[in-house]
Amino acid sequence: MRPHRRVRGATTDVAPLRLHAVRGATTVDADETAAIRERTAELVDEMLRRNGLRIGDVVSVVFTATPDLTADFPAVAARGIGLSQTPLLCAQEIPVRDAMPRCVRALMHCYLPDGSAIRHVYLHDARQLRLDLPE
Secondary structure, X not given: OOOEEEOOOOOOOEEEEEEEEEEEEEEOOOXXXXXXXXXXXXXXXXXXXXXXXOHHHEEEEEEEXXXXXXXXXXXXXXXXXXXXXXXXXXXXXXXXXXXXXXXXXXXXXXXXXXXXXXXOEEOHHHHHHXXXXXX
C-alpha cells in the first residue's frame, strides 16, 4: 500500500505519496570540522526547504565527501539539525582527476506527493556541477 499524507482541511481526501530522491551538493572552504558542519547543515536545510519536506518525510540520506575532506562526517551536521532518527551514511567520493575539491554531496530519499517537482540543490562552487538546474 502506498503511503498517504493528509491534506489540511480535508475530511476524507488524502494525497498519495511516492518515494523520491533529491540530489544536492555544496563546497567547503577548508577541511575543518566547523566548516564541514556549517555547509552540510546549510545544504540539508535547503534541500528540505525547497522541496517542502518535514524531517519525518525523509527516509534516508547518503553523503559523500571528496578525499580532501577528512575533519568530520557530514552526517554529524544532519543529526544536529534534527535527522537523528533518520538513517544516514557517509562515503568517500571516488578520486577523479580535476574533480571539484572540498565537495560534499547528498542523496536524500523522501516521500513527496505523487507528481511533485523535485528541486535539487547545488550551493556555492558546487553550482558549477549542475548549471542546467534552476536556482
